[in-house]
Amino acid sequence: MxxxxxxxxxxxxxxxxxxxxxxxxxxxxxxxxxxxxxxxxxxxxxxxxxxxxxxxxxxxxxxxxxxxxxxxxxxxxxxxxxxxxxxxxxxxxxxxxxxxxxxxxxxxxxxxxxxxxxxxxxxxGKGESARTIEDGELKIDTEEKEVRFRGAALDLSPTEYSILELLAGRIGHIVSREELLRRIWGVSSCDTRTVDVHLSRLRKKLDDGKTPKLSVQTLRGRGSRLVWEEGER
Incomplete structure (x- = not known):
């Protein structure tokens, strides 16, 4: 190599x-x-x-x-x-x-x-297929690794992008912490604050104060998921 x-x-x-x-x-x-x-x-x-x-x-x-x-x-x-x-x-x-x-x-x-x-x-970008993930006002170009949310480009770190792509590919479904570690970090276990800090940063970048809100939810003991939330903030 x-x-x-x-x-x-x-x-x-x-x-x-x-x-x-x-x-x-x-x-x-x-x-x-x-x-x-x-x-x-x-x-x-x-x-x-x-x-x-x-x-x-x-x-x-x-x-x-x-x-x-x-x-x-x-x-x-x-x-x-x-x-x-x-x-x-x-x-x-x-x-x-x-x-x-x-x-x-x-x-x-x-x-x-x-x-x-x-x-x-x-x-x-090795091992990733060239395709687009779209859901509502979220659009991810996985070839160029670009994200647009409500028409605006999101400035994400490579790790934040990889987490978002993984969650958006299964929007509404839970991705276990073990799978996040394996797919994003290449390990089966590590300091859990590593995951928490990146999820928190991604959550803040997606929160533009508008509805429906695109939310990164963490469910204790189960994992995380990306969901659209309606209603009052």
């Missing part, structure tokens, strides 16, 4: 460990140990994916992500954030800046690899 992955962390032993595991699976790797070097490498090398630690010298991971995602030529490069802190606010801040996924340290290596595969697959 030709995909190049940039691994950024100030722990050189961790960088080498992750890079070695990725190379063993056929990926090409790049490495950086501070934020300034990471951003320069993203701009110069245009890797296919970035694994980015938050706590970095020179420039922290949040700022690296903000600058990369704010550049039209770089914003489509998937970023998987790593954090050693347990606060959910770290994840929310990273996702708000455009990160596509996050994991907490220490992490299972195979889960990291699975998430890398899922992000690369979504970025390349």
């Amino acid at each position: 030709d995909e190049r992955i940039l691994v950024v962390d100030d722990e050189e032993s961790l960088v080498e460990f992750v890079c070695r595991a990725l190379r063993q699976r056929g990926y090409k790797t790049l490495s950086a140990y501070d934020g300034d070097a990471a951003l320069s490498m993203i701009c110069d090398e245009r890797p296919d994916l970035v694994i980015l630690d938050l706590m970095l010298p020179m420039m922290d991971g949040w700022e690296v992500c903000r600058r990369a995602k704010g550049d039209a030529g770089l914003k489509d490069i998937p970023i998987l954030m790593l954090t050693a802190r347990s606060s959910p606010e770290d994840a929310v801040q990273g996702l708000d800046l455009g990160a596509d996924d996050y994991m907490r340290k220490p992490f299972p290596l195979e889960e990291l690899i699975a998430r890398v595969r899922a992000l690369l697959r979504r970025a390349s």
Whole structure:
């Protein structure tokens, strides 16, 4: 495979460990140990994916992500954030800046690899058929990965888009959390806040204050579904 992955962390032993595991699976790797070097490498090398630690010298991971995602030529490069802190606010801040996924340290290596595969697959569009999903005022072009809602384009991250496409393909029907994890993240289990944060962000982007409301509902112990809701807000 030709995909190049940039691994950024100030722990050189961790960088080498992750890079070695990725190379063993056929990926090409790049490495950086501070934020300034990471951003320069993203701009110069245009890797296919970035694994980015938050706590970095020179420039922290949040700022690296903000600058990369704010550049039209770089914003489509998937970023998987790593954090050693347990606060959910770290994840929310990273996702708000455009990160596509996050994991907490220490992490299972195979889960990291699975998430890398899922992000690369979504970025390349491999395995997806060219078709259109339409329901009411929602239209999804799955070839171009574009979403229009009530005639306006929705600005979604790759992960938000993938969740919406999956739910919209079965609108009104429940998709289990296990299937979301398997289809979107490529794993059978992970920190449930990862799913919750993305569902919450997607829910807010679909809420335009009009009726009927297109709602992402979460049913405890069952999963999530996309439904049209009539009536007063």
